[in-house]
Amino acid sequence: MLNEFIHEPRIAYFSMEIALRNDIPTYSGGLGVLAGDTMRSATDLNLPMVAVSLVSRAGYFRQALDEQGRQTEQPAFWDPADHATPLGAKVSVTIEGRPVWVSAWLYILEGHMGGRQPVLLLDTDLDENSSEDRKITHTLYGGDKSYRFKQEIILGIGGMRLLQALGFEVRQHHMNEGHSALLGLELLKRFAYHPEDRRPGEPSYDIPLVRELCCFTTHTPVEAGHDRFSYDLVKSVLGDFIDLPTLKQLAGEDELNMTRLALNLSEYVNGVAKRHAEISRKMFPGYRVNAVTNGVHPYTWTHPGFAKLFDHHLSGWCHEPELLVRAECCISDEEVLNAHQLAKASLIDKIKTLTGATFDSNLPTFGFARRMTAYKRPDLLFSDLERLKRIAQKYPFQIVLAGKAHPHDEGGKQLIEMLHRHIHELDGIVNMTFLPGYNMEIARLMVAGVDVWLNTPLRPMEASGTSGMKAAFNGVPNLSILDGWWIEGCIEGVTGWSIGDSAESDNGADEQSLYHKLEHVVLPLYHNHQDKWVKVMKGAICKNASFFNTHRMMRRYVTEAYIH
Numbered sequence: 298m299l300n301e302f303i304h305e306p307r308i309a310y311f312s313m314e315i316a317l318r319n320d321i322p323t324y325s326g327g328l329g330v331l332a333g334d335t336m337r338s339a340t341d342l343n344l345p346m347v348a349v350s351l352v353s354r355a356g357y358f359r360q361a362l363d364e365q366g367r368q369t370e371q372p373a374f375w376d377p378a379d380h381a382t383p384l385g386a387k388v389s390v391t392i393e394g395r396p397v398w399v400s401a402w403l404y405i406l407e408g409h410m411g412g413r414q415p416v417l418l419l420d421t422d423l424d425e426n427s428s429e430d431r432k433i434t435h436t437l438y439g440g441d442k443s444y445r446f447k448q449e450i451i452l453g454i455g456g457m458r459l460l461q462a463l464g465f466e467v468r469q470h471h472m473n474e475g476h477s478a479l480l481g482l483e484l485l486k487r488f489a490y491h492p493e494d495r496r497p498g499e500p501s502y503d504i505p506l507v508r509e510l511c512c513f514t515t516h517t518p519v520e521a522g523h524d525r526f527s528y529d530l531v532k533s534v535l536g537d538f539i540d541l542p543t544l545k546q547l548a549g550e551d552e553l554n555m556t557r558l559a560l561n562l563s564e565y566v567n568g569v570a571k572r573h574a575e576i577s578r579k580m581f582p583g584y585r586v587n588a589v590t591n592g593v594h595p596y597t598w599t600h601p602g603f604a605k606l607f608d609h610h611l612s613g614w615c616h617e618p619e620l621l622v623r624a625e626c627c628i629s630d631e632e633v634l635n636a637h638q639l640a641k642a643s644l645i646d647k648i649k650t651l652t653g654a655t656f657d658s659n660l661p662t663f664g665f666a667r668r669m670t671a672y673k674r675p676d677l678l679f680s681d682l683e684r685l686k687r688i689a690q691k692y693p694f695q696i697v698l699a700g701k702a703h704p705h706d707e708g709g710k711q712l713i714e715m716l717h718r719h720i721h722e723l724d725g726i727v728n729m730t731f732l733p734g735y736n737m738e739i740a741r742l743m744v745a746g747v748d749v750w751l752n753t754p755l756r757p758m759e760a761s762g763t764s765g766m767k768a769a770f771n772g773v774p775n776l777s778i779l780d781g782w783w784i785e786g787c788i789e790g791v792t793g794w795s796i797g798d799s800a801e802s803d804n805g806a807d808e809q810s811l812y813h814k815l816e817h818v819v820l821p822l823y824h825n826h827q828d829k830w831v832k833v834m835k836g837a838i839c840k841n842a843s844f845f846n847t848h849r850m851m852r853r854y855v856t857e858a859y860i861h
């Protein structure tokens with residue numbers, strides 16, 4: 298079954314989460330969607346890769362919201378047998394002094410252009426394991442520190458051993474975020490010097506060789522995004538897998554810092570946008586941090602109405618999205634507007650089904666959907682409700698929201714409740730709704746069906762952001778804080794609009810700027826100048842979508858990180 302994949306050396310792409318399809322809940326948000334889009338582009342470009350992730354049988358969680366917007370979480374169980382094939386091989390890793398067995402499911406990612414890529418979903422839910430160990434690969438980002446560390450052992454060490462047992466020859470290891478950094482320790486052990494070949498005081502491992510084999514993408518300036526484990530925990534869970542002085546030298550004196558471990562064992566390191574790379578260089582002085590700005594997978598995020606237009610006018614765009622630079626001149630305004638109305642109608646249908654709310658296809662619609670957490674500031678638009686109401690009386694508009702809060706993020710949950718209070722406070726003046734259960738399907742409908750995609754993070758916390766890029770593929774302009782990818786993507790009035798004058802602006806001035814842009818720029822343009830509005834829609838396609846895609850991103854990873 299694996300024969301078609303093991304005849305040539307591959308790049309192994311390790312990610313804690315991966316969004317393979319909407320009904321496989323092995324992802325929580327941006328990181329997983331990026332992993333999925335990475336592999337989808339690898340499929341279209343026929344790159345020799347293999348993805349390694351966890352099977353997460355209980356998913357991330359299913360979000361339920363009551364009338365007040367109080368979030369409760371249910372497991373999102375799925376049956377891997379519905380989509381993947383069990384592989385015979387089993388390997389063991391030692392956890393807390395006992396062997397824990399790991400097997401994998403083979404999911405084959407099939408591209409719409411005929412490419413195929415193997416994805417290994419690691420599973421400890423095996424008869425050989427204790428009931429506790431069987432749950433290690435159940436819940437994505439669930440449990441306590443010890444649970445997380447065990448998951449990372451399965452991903453990094455278990456994943457490496459399975460690749461080997463299955464016969465994969467790996468030429469490069471790509472760590473998508475630090476969760477998989479323990480793979481570097483497994484590599485070190487494979488390239489340990491024999492004690493007799495070594496004089497006292499000389500290193501025990503061939504670190505330069507391991508570094509040649511690894512590359513690392515860091516994804517967030519948010520402190521909580523960088524896993525740290527106490528050496529007491531490490532000792533009790535991982536035992537003496539590797540000698541402590543070496544581990545401390547690579548992963549930090551006081552705690553095992555997964556980011557530091559990944560940095561020290563990777564020859565190529567990058568952040569996910571230019572600004573994010575700068576921030577990362579400040580966070581981790583002494584490391585060379587490159588910038589490879591994220592993208593999204595063209596075909597996955599383009600509404601069928603627009604895909605049809607692009608197929609007709611810009612044949613080959615799915616393989617070479619750069620062709621979209623010509624969208625401006627070769628697609629008529631009417632065609633763009635018609636395709637957009639189609640996407641808007643699908644969204645309005647979905648809103649009706651999910652919430653019962655009736656949206657008006659003639660009103661400008663703002664979309665905001667992402668993880669609900671404090672630094673994303675989903676409340677910025679509602680800082681001054683009276684002002685928002687006055688604007689709406691002059692220029693009517695409507696708003697659709699969605700997003701999950703991590704089960705332990707109380708602040709994020711309170712933000713969802715606050716948004717629900719605003720829905721009531723704005724009743725009769727601004728039509729507004731919150732769609733439960735944000736996932737790939739809802740994201741697809743929203744990014745294509747709204748008229749403006751809004752993003753209001755606190756600078757410089759948005760490493761990249763990708764949902765705005767999805768919007769661009771559907772001719773939906775962004776109205777966003779200059780942070781992450783938007784610093785590179787925003788051409789004022791051409792691809793969308795900025796909130797705040799520059800990437801250096803004071804976060805405190807954003808509220809005024811947002812209201813000003815709404816009242817004096819965005820809404821008047823929509824209501825009074827349809828011809829100019831369509832020009833901005835086309836600007837988003839030809840100047841943003843042509844560049845901010847994972848095909849371009851993968852071509853850079855190949856030429857800079859994978860082959861050097």
Ligand SMILES: *Cc1c(COP(=O)(O)O)cnc(C)c1O
Pocket residue numbers: 325326327328330666667668735736737740741761762763764765767
């Ligand atoms: C694209 C996507 C995200 C990431 O969006 P950001 O703009 O980067 O926050 C999160 N969740 C889902 C379901 C997505 O499709």
